[in-house]
Every structure is written in structure tokens, then in C-alpha cells.
Amino acid sequence: MTMPGRPHPPGLLVAAPRSSSGKTTVTLALMRALARRGLAVRGAKCGPDYIDPAFHQAATGYPSVNLDSFAMPDAMLDSVAAMAGRNADIVIAEGSMGLFDGIVAGEGRTGANADIAARYGWPVLLVLDVSGAAQSAAAVALGFARYDARIRIAGVVLNKVASARHRRLVEAGLAQVGIPVLGVLMRDATLALPERHLGLVQARETGDLTARLDRLADLAEASLDLDAILAAASGHLPEVSDFVLPPPPGQRVAIATDEAFSFLYPHMEAGWRAAGAELVAFSPLADEAPSETCDACWLPGGYPELHAAKLAASSKFLNGVRAFGEHKPIHGECGGYMVLGTSLEDAAGITHPMAGLLPVATSYKARKLHLGYRVATLIDGGILGRAGARLVGHEFHYASELTEPPSEDIALALVTDAEGKQLGMAGHRRGSVSGSFFHLIG
Structure with missing residues (x-):
């Protein structure tokens, strides 16, 4: 491009x-x-x-x-x-x-x-x-x-x-x-x-x-x-004729965008737009569903734990995401991943039901810092790429998983840290729906 x-x-x-x-x-x-x-x-x-x-x-x-x-x-x-x-x-x-x-x-x-x-x-x-x-x-x-x-x-x-x-x-x-x-x-x-x-x-x-x-x-x-x-100030930025940026997950992409979902890297969005994708924003906090005219849905990270009760009560959003995921791909990063799960426990210990599209329950009461680069090898093909594709991202969250680590048949990827240490299976996939705690960068 x-x-x-x-x-x-x-x-x-x-x-x-x-x-x-x-x-x-x-x-x-x-x-x-x-x-x-x-x-x-x-x-x-x-x-x-x-x-x-x-x-x-x-x-x-x-x-x-x-x-x-x-x-x-x-x-x-x-x-x-x-x-x-x-x-x-x-x-x-x-x-x-x-x-x-x-x-x-x-x-x-x-x-x-x-x-x-x-x-x-x-x-x-x-x-x-x-x-x-x-x-x-x-x-x-x-x-x-x-x-x-x-x-x-x-x-x-x-x-x-x-x-x-x-x-x-x-x-x-x-x-x-x-x-x-x-x-x-x-x-x-x-x-x-x-x-x-x-x-x-x-x-x-x-x-x-x-x-x-x-x-x-x-x-x-x-x-x-x-x-x-x-x-x-000085320097020498490169002359680039053919821009290499992340490809879009679809050509018309529904993106959750509000105070609960806002962590989308600018170069990701720029790459998607430069490839001709149309990005259609919707607000889960306003109880909006992803547009049925879109061919993919992306739930970025953010602070859903601060809005868990409101999200749990947003029936139009939750039902819309469930219906979308029956036939079209959805991916959730970090906060978006938690909302695609079965439940989210907030810092006060109150459990809120979420979309239930992925078999993961998370908690902000049992806080533990997870921080670092993640190098992921996709187990199966999907919205993020073909099976075996290598992706690099970063994880930074305090949420803990209350469910068991995923087995290979439902995990999204096999993950290492930046220096090659094996971290095991990470994320989940079920049908056309996937999610993980790491945010993609390259």
C-alpha cells in the first residue's frame, strides 16, 4: 500500500x-x-x-x-x-x-x-x-x-x-x-x-x-x-514506498468503541483503513450491537471491569454479539476477551454474566499482574491468520482466569515470552469466535 x-x-x-x-x-x-x-x-x-x-x-x-x-x-x-x-x-x-x-x-x-x-x-x-x-x-x-x-x-x-x-x-x-x-x-x-x-x-x-x-x-x-x-531535533526517517502494516480482519469491521473498549493500536487501525477496510464503531455501553452488515467484529481491550454491571445488563449488545458469532468471526483482546467469556468478577467480588461465547471466567478481585511480550503460534486458522502463523503482541492486565488453562483443541495459540520461554496454551477459540489476553502489535 x-x-x-x-x-x-x-x-x-x-x-x-x-x-x-x-x-x-x-x-x-x-x-x-x-x-x-x-x-x-x-x-x-x-x-x-x-x-x-x-x-x-x-x-x-x-x-x-x-x-x-x-x-x-x-x-x-x-x-x-x-x-x-x-x-x-x-x-x-x-x-x-x-x-x-x-x-x-x-x-x-x-x-x-x-x-x-x-x-x-x-x-x-x-x-x-x-x-x-x-x-x-x-x-x-x-x-x-x-x-x-x-x-x-x-x-x-x-x-x-x-x-x-x-x-x-x-x-x-x-x-x-x-x-x-x-x-x-x-x-x-x-x-x-x-x-x-x-x-x-x-x-x-x-x-x-x-x-x-x-x-x-x-x-x-x-x-x-x-x-x-x-x-x-534531527534524524532521518525512512522513505517508504510500500507500507507494510497489519491486514484487516475483514473488509467491513464492527469495532467496539467507548470507555470500556478503547485499546486499539493506531497502526492497526491505520493498516486496516489503508487496505480498504471500513471500520464501523458501536458502543456496548450504549447497548449497541455490531452491525449485521459487517463481516467481522473486533472487541478491543479497555476497562470492562469498571463497567461490568452495565455491560451485563446490555441485552441488545450481548444478544447481538451472540447472534453475530453464529456465522461471522469475532475476536476479543484482553478486556474484549473477558466480555466474550462466561463471567467477569469485579474488584468488589460481584460476578457479572457476560456473552458466554468462550469458556473462560475472569476476576479482578483476585488481582495478579500479567506483563510482557507474547510470541504466539496460532493453533488453527481464523480471523487472525492461518494455522501456524506467528504473531507478536503484549500482555498487561491484572485479571485472573478462574477457569482451567485451555487444552489444545480449544486454545487460540501456543505462546512464549520474548526470550522464548514456553508459557503454554493461551486464549480460546470456539467456532468463529476467538480471544486472548494479549494485544496484537505485529
């Missing part, structure tokens, strides 16, 4: 030594401030994350994409990166976890933020949470500057600075090692966006989001050296 676009805007990666350092705050402040100056800003998120890209879109006015050096084949990774740069003046990517955090794999395939910065020549704006440190923060920055010869640290943004004296001490240490300070954010708890167990509360649920973003832009104008940051 072909897509138009200018292929070579400069880029910048906002990264940090660890999670909860302030990457999202700095990223959104920078995006909003530059967009307010009239620049065409495009966002990207390194690694598997379906919440932050929606905030990027709210800040810039344009869709954001995920870039994943482990889960995406090279051709797909470059296609998605080229999408990010289309008609852009600058691409601002946000890292996940720490800059070098990933799996043990070959160079450039670890899933770490650094892989993306190196591949596209994007300099790194390093966000340092300096609470509890002063000159020692310079040693951290110096270590990051020297750890990987593939990348370049353009400068640092100091976050959670306690006082003018604290700032002077930190800046003195950084001056000693020759790393420029491109911004300083004082300690301010009101800057944090609301969170829940999978990260930030979704953009669509943050009622005062526009005001928050504008406040962050004001903060960026006052506290970041925007001109120096712009001047530091």
Missing part, C-alpha cells in the same frame, strides 16, 4: 532513567507548546502503550503511533515511523520505562527506547527526577550519555526541583560534565495526570484535559528552552 507524505522531519525522543520520572508531563508540555506556535507536531510512543498516544493526539491534534523494535518487523517499524513523520514539522517520541530497558536480544531488537532513537537518529531529551539528589544527578546523566554509543543526549530537563538552591547545585554538577540543561520543572504535585491500575486515566475520561494541556504549554514556555530543544 502507498501513502503520501514528507519523509524527513526532524525528531526527538523524550526519555528517562526510569518510570515515573516525568516523561509524559514533559512530552505533553512540549507537544502542546510547539503546536500552539503553529508547528505540525506528530507524536510517537516507544513500546506497547495504548493510553499515552491518545494524550499525544489531544495535545497535537494528530494521531500518534507506537514504535516497537521487538514486536514490529523492520518493514512494519519503518512504515509506522514514516506514518508518524507524514506532513510533520517535528516528531516527538515518548519513551517507556527507562531509556535502555528492554529484553535480552540482538542489537536494535530489544524493544528499548534507545533502539528507536538509534534507528532514526533522534537525539534524546533526558528527563531527570532530581528529588533526593543534587550533583549526583550529573553522574546519572553522564552514565546515560556514555552507555550506548548509538545515541546522543541532547540535554536534560530537571524535574521535581525543590528550590533555587537545589537547582544551582544540580546545574553545577551538569556543567562539570558538559551536559546542557534545557529545562527545569519545580516540584508541583498538581501537574500529574490522574491514574488507575494500567497507567493514566484515558484521555477521553479526563474532563478538563484541554485546560490541563494548555497549562502544560504555559509551563513549557516558562520553564523549557523551546528554541534550543527545536534546534537539537
Whole structure:
């Protein structure tokens, strides 16, 4: 497939030594401030994350994409990166976890933020949470500057600075090692966006989001050296003539879309549309059923556990999904998988009946974190591909299965982790209906 676009805007990666350092705050402040100056800003998120890209879109006015050096084949990774740069003046990517955090794999395939910065020549704006440190923060920055010869640290943004004296001490240490300070954010708890167990509360649920973003832009104008940051941006996005993106599950696809079902990766949707598929949204929370005119149905992940009672009472939705699944394919990812199951127990221990199309019961009362890449080999052909096809995705949920693990005759796939450790059978399939806890990426 072909897509138009200018292929070579400069880029910048906002990264940090660890999670909860302030990457999202700095990223959104920078995006909003530059967009307010009239620049065409495009966002990207390194690694598997379906919440932050929606905030990027709210800040810039344009869709954001995920870039994943482990889960995406090279051709797909470059296609998605080229999408990010289309008609852009600058691409601002946000890292996940720490800059070098990933799996043990070959160079450039670890899933770490650094892989993306190196591949596209994007300099790194390093966000340092300096609470509890002063000159020692310079040693951290110096270590990051020297750890990987593939990348370049353009400068640092100091976050959670306690006082003018604290700032002077930190800046003195950084001056000693020759790393420029491109911004300083004082300690301010009101800057944090609301969170829940999978990260930030979704953009669509943050009622005062526009005001928050504008406040962050004001903060960026006052506290970041925007001109120096712009001047530091560089890189070389690939020229792609034949875009390689995920194929659609059908040509007219019903997609559940509301506060309970919203975790669909932007590059998946873009790939489906680019292949000519028509996407028809419906809202289970509004008790809407998938359109009978569609030839496939997709239930993304989200937060069905927060709406379990309402979903259980949505008879038009549940009956419509059951009727659809009698003759046409349905796939559910994570939250969608749970709703296709027999029941969902919420955090209060109340069990709610679900669609009953797959033999799985799940619980959020017995919470257990499941996190990591999943490499799946399909056991049988279906909506996701032929038997034996290899798919890569990511799992991140706190739900537990109350039913026994699936046997091979009803399992969706045989799954390993990113380093090849066997995890056994995963997901379910019954007739034309399938589902699993992992979200497909590549």
C-alpha cells in the first residue's frame, strides 16, 4: 500500500532513567507548546502503550503511533515511523520505562527506547527526577550519555526541583560534565495526570484535559528552552514506498468503541483503513450491537471491569454479539476477551454474566499482574491468520482466569515470552469466535 507524505522531519525522543520520572508531563508540555506556535507536531510512543498516544493526539491534534523494535518487523517499524513523520514539522517520541530497558536480544531488537532513537537518529531529551539528589544527578546523566554509543543526549530537563538552591547545585554538577540543561520543572504535585491500575486515566475520561494541556504549554514556555530543544531535533526517517502494516480482519469491521473498549493500536487501525477496510464503531455501553452488515467484529481491550454491571445488563449488545458469532468471526483482546467469556468478577467480588461465547471466567478481585511480550503460534486458522502463523503482541492486565488453562483443541495459540520461554496454551477459540489476553502489535 502507498501513502503520501514528507519523509524527513526532524525528531526527538523524550526519555528517562526510569518510570515515573516525568516523561509524559514533559512530552505533553512540549507537544502542546510547539503546536500552539503553529508547528505540525506528530507524536510517537516507544513500546506497547495504548493510553499515552491518545494524550499525544489531544495535545497535537494528530494521531500518534507506537514504535516497537521487538514486536514490529523492520518493514512494519519503518512504515509506522514514516506514518508518524507524514506532513510533520517535528516528531516527538515518548519513551517507556527507562531509556535502555528492554529484553535480552540482538542489537536494535530489544524493544528499548534507545533502539528507536538509534534507528532514526533522534537525539534524546533526558528527563531527570532530581528529588533526593543534587550533583549526583550529573553522574546519572553522564552514565546515560556514555552507555550506548548509538545515541546522543541532547540535554536534560530537571524535574521535581525543590528550590533555587537545589537547582544551582544540580546545574553545577551538569556543567562539570558538559551536559546542557534545557529545562527545569519545580516540584508541583498538581501537574500529574490522574491514574488507575494500567497507567493514566484515558484521555477521553479526563474532563478538563484541554485546560490541563494548555497549562502544560504555559509551563513549557516558562520553564523549557523551546528554541534550543527545536534546534537539537534531527534524524532521518525512512522513505517508504510500500507500507507494510497489519491486514484487516475483514473488509467491513464492527469495532467496539467507548470507555470500556478503547485499546486499539493506531497502526492497526491505520493498516486496516489503508487496505480498504471500513471500520464501523458501536458502543456496548450504549447497548449497541455490531452491525449485521459487517463481516467481522473486533472487541478491543479497555476497562470492562469498571463497567461490568452495565455491560451485563446490555441485552441488545450481548444478544447481538451472540447472534453475530453464529456465522461471522469475532475476536476479543484482553478486556474484549473477558466480555466474550462466561463471567467477569469485579474488584468488589460481584460476578457479572457476560456473552458466554468462550469458556473462560475472569476476576479482578483476585488481582495478579500479567506483563510482557507474547510470541504466539496460532493453533488453527481464523480471523487472525492461518494455522501456524506467528504473531507478536503484549500482555498487561491484572485479571485472573478462574477457569482451567485451555487444552489444545480449544486454545487460540501456543505462546512464549520474548526470550522464548514456553508459557503454554493461551486464549480460546470456539467456532468463529476467538480471544486472548494479549494485544496484537505485529
